[in-house]
Amino acid sequence: MGHSQAAKAESRERVLRIAARRIREEGMARPGVADLMKEAGLTHGGFYKHFDSRDDLINQAVTLALLDGETKMTEAARRNAEKPHLGLIDSYLSTRHRDAPGTGCALVTLGAAAGRAGAEIKEAYQDQVQSYLALLSETADDRAPDEARADAMLTLSALVGALLMSRAVADPQFSDQLLQTVTERLERTAGKV
Secondary structure (H helix, E strand, O other): OOHHHHHHHHHHHHHHHHHHHHHHHHOOOOOOHHHHHHHOOOOHHHHHHOOOOHHHHHHHHHHHHHHHHHHHHHHHHHOOOOOHHHHHHHHHOOHHHHOOOOOOOHHHHHHHHHHHOOHHHHHHHHHHHHHHHHHHHHHOOOOOHHHHHHHHHHHHHHHHHHHHHHHHOOOHHHHHHHHHHHHHHHHHHHHHO
């Protein structure tokens, strides 16, 4: 790849990463092309060298945002070698994760918008849900596959819901309580099986 092609690829990646962060912070409707290009240090006119349309950019940025979360979930599971399930729960329901929506799990920030989006975004969202369910099922203690998947569905729903609510409430103490209580209950449940 020549220098100009490498620079173009680097610029495109920078725009995608900025868009993925901004989408998690503000939603899919919010970031405008001009703002994204400016933040990336590029001109608005150069946008079409990288993307066919704003929808093309948003679709790719959503996919990237969702995949970023998978990498972080996998890393979190590795933090507790004996009980990867618990490492995942602790990391996901941390105040650090709550306070960083721009780099956090896109399942939380994109859920409602993905439900109203087109097929491409819904498929990307579904793929990520399936991937998380597989990871949670794999990290569960020895259980029958159907039971592990059912528990994974419950756990993922609790993780996403608790994080969403902890970000949405006004009282910081109540926000912390939501995270702490759901963490304790999920860990207790995981320890029983």
